[in-house]
Amino acid sequence: xxxxxxxVLDAGxxxxxxxxxxxxxxxxxxxxxxxxxxxxxxxxRGIRLDGVVKSYGxxxxxxxxxxxxxxxxxxxxxxPSGCGKSTALRVIAGLxxxxxxxxxxxxxxxxxxxxxARDLSMVFQDFALYPHMTVEQNIGFxxxxxxxxxxxxxxxxxxxxxxxxxxxxxxxxxxxxxxxPAQLSGGERQRVGLARAIVRRPSVLxxxxxxxxxxxQLRQHARAxxxxxxxxxxxxxxLVTHDQLEALSMGTHLVVLNSGKVxxxxxPVDVYQRPASTFVAAFVGSPSMNLHPxxxxxxxxVTPGLRATVxxxxxxxxxxxxxxxxxxxxxxxxxxxxxxxxxxxxxxGVVDVVEFTGDGVIVNCRSELGRWAVVLPAHDCxxxxxxxxxxHVPASRLHLFxxxxxxxxPDAPGDNILG
Amino acid sequence: MVLLGTVxxxxxxxxxxxxxxxxxxxxxxxTNPLPLPATLGNYRFTFAEFPIARLLLNTFxxxxxxxxxxxxxxxxxxxxLVRLRTRGQGLVLVALTVALVVPAQALIIPHFLLATxxxxxxxxxxxxxxxxxxSALAVLLLREHVRKLPxxxxxxxxxxxxxxxxxxxxxxxxxxxxxxxxxxxxVFINTWNEYLWPSLIAPGxxxxxxxxxxxLFGNQEGQDFGPLLAxxxxxxxxxxAVYMFASRRxxxxxxxxxxR
Numbered sequence: 001x002x003x004x005x006x007x008v009l010d011a012g013x014x015x016x017x018x019x020x021x022x023x024x025x026x027x028x029x030x031x032x033x034x035x036x037x038x039x040x041x042x043x044x045r046g047i048r049l050d051g052v053v054k055s056y057g058x059x060x061x062x063x064x065x066x067x068x069x070x071x072x073x074x075x076x077x078x079x080p081s082g083c084g085k086s087t088a089l090r091v092i093a094g095l096x097x098x099x100x101x102x103x104x105x106x107x108x109x110x111x112x113x114x115x116x117a118r119d120l121s122m123v124f125q126d127f128a129l130y131p132h133m134t135v136e137q138n139i140g141f142x143x144x145x146x147x148x149x150x151x152x153x154x155x156x157x158x159x160x161x162x163x164x165x166x167x168x169x170x171x172x173x174x175x176x177x178x179x180x181p182a183q184l185s186g187g188e189r190q191r192v193g194l195a196r197a198i199v200r201r202p203s204v205l206x207x208x209x210x211x212x213x214x215x216x217q218l219r220q221h222a223r224a225x226x227x228x229x230x231x232x233x234x235x236x237x238x239l240v241t242h243d244q245l246e247a248l249s250m251g252t253h254l255v256v257l258n259s260g261k262v263x264x265x266x267x268p269v270d271v272y273q274r275p276a277s278t279f280v281a282a283f284v285g286s287p288s289m290n291l292h293p294x295x296x297x298x299x300x301x302v303t304p305g306l307r308a309t310v311x312x313x314x315x316x317x318x319x320x321x322x323x324x325x326x327x328x329x330x331x332x333x334x335x336x337x338x339x340x341x342x343x344x345x346x347x348x349g350v351v352d353v354v355e356f357t358g359d360g361v362i363v364n365c366r367s368e369l370g371r372w373a374v375v376l377p378a379h380d381c382x383x384x385x386x387x388x389x390x391x392h393v394p395a396s397r398l399h400l401f402x403x404x405x406x407x408x409x410p411d412a413p414g415d416n417i418l419g
Numbered sequence: 420m421v422l423l424g425t426v427x428x429x430x431x432x433x434x435x436x437x438x439x440x441x442x443x444x445x446x447x448x449x450t451n452p453l454p455l456p457a458t459l460g461n462y463r464f465t466f467a468e469f470p471i472a473r474l475l476l477n478t479f480x481x482x483x484x485x486x487x488x489x490x491x492x493x494x495x496x497x498x499x500l501v502r503l504r505t506r507g508q509g510l511v512l513v514a515l516t517v518a519l520v521v522p523a524q525a526l527i528i529p530h531f532l533l534a535t536x537x538x539x540x541x542x543x544x545x546x547x548x549x550x551x552x553x554s555a556l557a558v559l560l561l562r563e564h565v566r567k568l569p570x571x572x573x574x575x576x577x578x579x580x581x582x583x584x585x586x587x588x589x590x591x592x593x594x595x596x597x598x599x600x601x602x603x604x605x606v607f608i609n610t611w612n613e614y615l616w617p618s619l620i621a622p623g624x625x626x627x628x629x630x631x632x633x634x635l636f637g638n639q640e641g642q643d644f645g646p647l648l649a650x651x652x653x654x655x656x657x658x659x660a661v662y663m664f665a666s667r668r669x670x671x672x673x674x675x676x677x678x679r
Contacts, residue, residue, distance in 0.1 A: 017466060037500035060488075093578060095574050095577065116577065116579065116581065117580075120578075122574075122575070124571045124574070126569060128569065128571035128575035129576075132593045141576070141579050141589075142580050146580060196579075200579075
């Protein structure tokens with residue numbers, strides 16, 4: 001049974017989602033994760049990293065046995081800084097060559113191709129607009145080079161002008177053509193960067209933290225713009241970010257990286273609801289998942305201030321595990337109310353700090369087992385500091401991880417919820 | 420106030436030389452700050468007795484040739500030092516710094532022997548090519564400017580399909596333009612004022628530079644300061660012109676580059 005978690009960690013995208021233990025998915029011809037990377041119609045399409053290793057000195061920045069970005073997807077590489085996501089992007093772009101392994105785009109080995117010959121383009125974190133060129137010249141630069149390199153088949157001046165105009169109107173920057181980058185706002189620069197990337201009509205668009213240089217208000221808008229752009233140009237988009245919220249909300253596919261390795265790959269729903277390890281569990285989701293070391297007593301998992309029944313044989317006596325639950329899944333149980341029937345977790349603690357977030361409150365608690373947080377609706381009665389409270393989480397929302405390695409246990413009760 | 424005082428102290432000898440160059444021979448040591456009575460005789464004498472136009476041309480060829488060659492060598496050198504991670508890079512940097520502090524006089528003898536063997540005496544080749552030995556300053560200065568360019572610009576150009584040469588030509592060079600102008604002027608003025616090397620490699624009366632020519636002139640004419648100062652004044656005119664033309668260009672280039 002543990003082999004399944006092994007696969008999740010090592011094989012990256014090859015999660016045999018349908019063969020999941022405890023899956024209540026009845027129909028074999030309708031996969032539960034229609035967009036899951038392993039289930040795309042043609043595995044050779046899109047981008048593949050095959051056994052790619054990239055080191056800087058003694059530091060291994062990237063080590064991915066298999067990593068697949070399905071064609072037409074918006075795949076997000078997410079992870080903390082230094083996790084190898086940018087290295088992966090640069091290896092795919094051809095700006096770095098891997099020490100070992102192959103890069104395949106639509107089945108063709110492009111490992112030794114120069115970046116310009118890979119039919120992809122990239123938007124940089126700082127947008128990297130050429131400061132000495134106008135917006136128009138920036139966007140048309142790649143086409144002008146193409147015309148220079150191939151005078152017969154390359155685009156004519158009229159064609160270049162037309163395609164630049166098209167790109168400008170698609171990104172709604174018409175009217176700015178004669179300006180220089182220094183005369184543009186952050187949002188306009190980002191759109192010029194995008195226009196420059198799509199003007200060549202590449203089949204793959206790489207985006208290196210394209211939203212991080214924008215202020216918070218603009219970012220929300222830019223996210224929607226990016227999703228719209230993908231729909232209109234139909235390219236495979238690969239986005240790198242350290243912002244897990246961005247990753248969850250934008251991507252059709254998510255690849256969580258940690259220290260150069262794929263921690264988990266799957267749909268955002270999959271990754272959020274069935275994190276493959278405590279790393280993914282803690283990294284994805286905000287506020288991050290509460291994790292408590294617990295011990296089985298034969299009937300339930302217990303630790304002082306917490307008792308969880310998971311409804312199967314997982315809680316064998318003496319078994320140690322890490323119990324996880326998302327702050328948003330907890331329900332407040334009043335002092336005089338009854339605990340709901342059925343398997344689930346009851347945790348007790350004392351309110352430490354209450355954070356108001358508008359539509360909810362994050363209640364940070366402390367108890368004998370450490371600190372934890374629960375998100376409650378703001379219109380409920382909000383607990384005050386030093387108040388004791390009890391929180392209940394149904395068993396279907398609980399996650400179990402290996403106490404030593406932090407891997408998701410195959411009998412994690414949370415697996416049932418997707419069935 | 421301090422600034423004005425410094426400027427006055429600095430400019431005083433130049434002004435004195437300028438006024439003296441207009442004084443007739445019998446009045447040359449007069450302490451009158453104004454050249455009264457004024458004469459153009461010194462200038463007439465200089466042009467008549469001295470191949471000054473030819474010497475200015477020689478100097479101009481030497482200075483602009485050396486500037487051009489040094490820039491052609493140091494731009495790719497500086498770019499490679501910053502962007503290509505090659506082995507022995509630290510060694511090259513150390514060598515450049517050493518080359519910067521080793522006095523040029525130390526190299527004069529080997530250079531002279533080599534250039535003589537190549538029969539470069541009294542030729543433009545002899546005046547220009549050995550000046551490449553002083554490229555260290557240009558390389559180090561340009562390296563600092565290349566380092567200020569965001570590395571993503573080159574990456575973006577490569578992804579746009581540019582070859583290494585096109586990145587240099589369409590991205591790096593235009594953005595380095597202000598720095599190129601500044602470094603070029605430094606090299607030009609340094610070379611213009613070069614004395615020792617031209618006096619050795621091109622001692623011929625028609626083949627040497629203006630600086631060497633002035634010294635020859637002084638020796639020939641003894642203590643006749645009037646024509647000598649007139650010649651000196653003429654020799655500074657091109658450099659003043661270059662500076663005025665270029666300083667405007669530097670400011671221009673800074674504004675145009677979009678770099679802040």
